[in-house]
Amino acid sequence: MADKRITLDELIGELRSGMTIGIGGWGSRRKPMAAVRAILRSDLTDLTVVAYGGPDLGLLCAAGKVERAVYGFVTLDSIPTDPHFKAARQAGAIECTELDEGMFYLGLLAASQRIPFLPTRAGLGSDVMVVNPSLRTVVSPYEDGEELVAVPALRLDAALVHVNRADAKGSGQILGPDPFFDELFLGAADRRFVTTERIVTTDQFAAEGPLQTLCISRLLTDGVVETEGGAHFTACVPDYSRDEAFQKEYVAAAGDPEAWTAFRERFLEVDEPGYQLAVGQATVEREARVAAAKAAAGTQGAR
Amino acid sequence: MSTPPPDLDGSGGSGVTRAEYCAIACAEVFRGDGEVMASAFGTAPALGVRLARLTFAPDLVLTDGDAALVAGVPALGVDPATLLLESHMPYRRVFDTVWSGRRNLIMMASQIDRTGNQNISAIGEWARPKVQLIGVRGAPGNTVNHSTSYWVPNHSTRSFVEQVDVVSGVGYARAEAAGPSATRFHQIRRVVSNLGVFDFETPDHVMRLRSVHPGVTVTEVTEATGFELVVPEEVPETRPPTPEELELLRTVLDPRGLREREIRS
Numbered sequence: 001m002a003d004k005r006i007t008l009d010e011l012i013g014e015l016r017s018g019m020t021i022g023i024g025g026w027g028s029r030r031k032p033m034a035a036v037r038a039i040l041r042s043d044l045t046d047l048t049v050v051a052y053g054g055p056d057l058g059l060l061c062a063a064g065k066v067e068r069a070v071y072g073f074v075t076l077d078s079i080p081t082d083p084h085f086k087a088a089r090q091a092g093a094i095e096c097t098e099l100d101e102g103m104f105y106l107g108l109l110a111a112s113q114r115i116p117f118l119p120t121r122a123g124l125g126s127d128v129m130v131v132n133p134s135l136r137t138v139v140s141p142y143e144d145g146e147e148l149v150a151v152p153a154l155r156l157d158a159a160l161v162h163v164n165r166a167d168a169k170g171s172g173q174i175l176g177p178d179p180f181f182d183e184l185f186l187g188a189a190d191r192r193f194v195t196t197e198r199i200v201t202t203d204q205f206a207a208e209g210p211l212q213t214l215c216i217s218r219l220l221t222d223g224v225v226e227t228e229g230g231a232h233f234t235a236c237v238p239d240y241s242r243d244e245a246f247q248k249e250y251v252a253a254a255g256d257p258e259a260w261t262a263f264r265e266r267f268l269e270v271d272e273p274g275y276q277l278a279v280g281q282a283t284v285e286r287e288a289r290v291a292a293a294k295a296a297a298g299t300q301g302a303r
Numbered sequence: 304m305s306t307p308p309p310d311l312d313g314s315g316g317s318g319v320t321r322a323e324y325c326a327i328a329c330a331e332v333f334r335g336d337g338e339v340m341a342s343a344f345g346t347a348p349a350l351g352v353r354l355a356r357l358t359f360a361p362d363l364v365l366t367d368g369d370a371a372l373v374a375g376v377p378a379l380g381v382d383p384a385t386l387l388l389e390s391h392m393p394y395r396r397v398f399d400t401v402w403s404g405r406r407n408l409i410m411m412a413s414q415i416d417r418t419g420n421q422n423i424s425a426i427g428e429w430a431r432p433k434v435q436l437i438g439v440r441g442a443p444g445n446t447v448n449h450s451t452s453y454w455v456p457n458h459s460t461r462s463f464v465e466q467v468d469v470v471s472g473v474g475y476a477r478a479e480a481a482g483p484s485a486t487r488f489h490q491i492r493r494v495v496s497n498l499g500v501f502d503f504e505t506p507d508h509v510m511r512l513r514s515v516h517p518g519v520t521v522t523e524v525t526e527a528t529g530f531e532l533v534v535p536e537e538v539p540e541t542r543p544p545t546p547e548e549l550e551l552l553r554t555v556l557d558p559r560g561l562r563e564r565e566i567r568s
Contacts, residue, residue, distance in 0.1 A: 026394065053438075071438060072438055072439065072440055072441070073437050073438035073439070073440045074437070074438055075437050075438075080436075080437055081435060081436065081437055085435065086434075086435040089425070089431070089432055089435035090431070090432060090433070090434070090435055091431075092430070092431035098424065098429075098438060098439055099439075100439055100440075100441060100442070100443040100444045101398075101439075101440055101441045101444075102398045102401065102402070102441055102444040103443075103444070105394075105395065105398055120402070120444070121402070121444070121447045121448055121484055121485070121487075121488070122402070122441075122443055122444025122447065122448070123443050123444070124443075124447050124473070124478070124481045124482070124484055124485035125443075125446075125447060125470070125473035125477040125478045125480065125481035125485040126439065126442070126443035126446075126470050126471060126472075126473050126477070127424070127429065127439075127469045127470040127471070128439060128443050130429075130470075131429045131430075131469075146483070146484045146487075147482055147483075147484050148484055177369055177370035177371065177391075177393065178369070178370035178393040178394060179393060179395075180393070180394060180395075181394070181395065
């Protein structure tokens with residue numbers, strides 16, 4: 001049986017500039033951020049990024065890695081928009097394919113089923129049909145004669161998803177409430193990579209969660225990378241929730257060139273263990289600041 | 304003629320706040336609905352859908368805002384971990400539900416126009432927007448698959464515009480132009496703003512002023528609207544909550560008064 005365990009560097013070695021890369025998760029939830037950070041450190045460029053977008057897309061835009069973004073939305077969930085994606089859009093720095101988020105699902109499904117398109121009502125009458133002039137409609141061959149949008153297959157060169165547990169053979173386990181569309185991202189891609197909080201032995205899956213949490217089969221994976229904290233700062237429940245304080249600092253830093261340089265140097269120009277270490281230190285510093293502020297307020301109150 | 308007393312809290316003397324009228328107007332969006340998944344974005348819609356569920360639309364199915372349907376009617380701001388869940392509703396199943404039509408929804412709108420187009424994608428030219436917003440999200444698919452209404456907490460000529468910059472949610476004229484597959488399940492039921500309630504129940508489906516919230520004049524509404532509204536000769540006031548509804552709003556559904564932070568009286 002193949003052992004699919006690889007390192008982050010080996011994963012990056014499988015990618016090429018100009019590729020179309022799908023990134024799993026949703027908004028600021030269960031994003032394969034360790035893999036995204038590894039792309040930021042690489043010399044990969046001119047990527048087409050296909051995602052239910054969050055900070056993954058924002059960071060890749062900030063680093064100038066994105067030629068085209070394919071998305072239905074880009075959001076940080078608790079903060080409506082990602083500042084870097086917003087800046088890239090407003091500067092006209094990237095090309096975009098903006099789809100209804102259900103059309104996006106059908107595009108991945110069509111690609112995973114190796115068919116050219118899937119029909120839907122979603123998109124009809126909206127500017128999605130205007131800003132994507134290559135989109136076509138299709139007329140039902142049956143008596144109803146309905147004219148529907150033909151969502152083209154969203155074929156991917158590579159897909160990156162992050163799960164809670166995986167085994168060395170490439171089966172993945174999602175323990176949170178929503179598997180999102182990770183299975184379809186993998187199904188739509190030629191090269192399929194799963195990063196995981198922890199690699200376990202296959203016999204440990206059952207103790208972690210029920211059968212339906214085993215929703216990524218090894219039929220869909222080529223490589224598995226163990227990256228604890230690999231979704232940080234996005235949510236990866238039940239292992240950890242979104243690091244809201246860090247996300248706020250990410251947004252604040254994006255608004256100021258000097259602060260962004262400092263953020264980049266501290267958190268992005270280091271390897272993954274260096275990132276996790278820096279995040280740990282930043283958390284300790286933040287907690288100390290909060291404690292000091294509270295103590296100061298307490299002293300004032302006593303006066 | 305005697306001078307009416309000063310309207311200190313904007314309630315017309317009833318003690319009912321503007322935010323509470325907005326919640327009632329949002330609740331009314333769900334009147335007549337049976338067993339459909341009811342989703343509501345924004346504080347007044349979230350309150351309204353809960354109130355409808357507790358009173359005149361008891362079969363509504365509420366979501367936990369994450370990946371489940373909830374059995375009870377949780378107050379605003381409760382810890383999601385404490386909710387009693389009755390079904391699994393991950394996003395993939397949400398789309399199946401949307402496309403089945405078993406859903407009624409109140410979304411927000413950064414811009415809305417005369418024929419009911421909504422924009423949450425971008426302000427300015429889509430190709431290079433002045434302000435990038437969240438993206439079209441599910442608005443195109445929602446509007447052609449099930450009843451959709453909008454909540455605009457900041458009614459002004461910037462939000463009520465002649466023509467939206469990017470058609471995300473599809474209005475009547477655009478649906479009609481797209482053909483029978485687009486109109487088949489299309490309905491923009493209501494628009495609720497901080498000033499009043501609007502619908503499209505006119506011969507050519509253009510926006511009509513349905514009611515003004517007490518304390519708001521018709522002129523205030525038309526002046527804050529960037530297009531020509533259909534204004535009936537008699538414009539009623541948005542109905543007040545019944546004593547029972549007011550009690551539910553204040554003590555059961557929103558004891559922390561979150562509604563007053565969204566819409567200040």
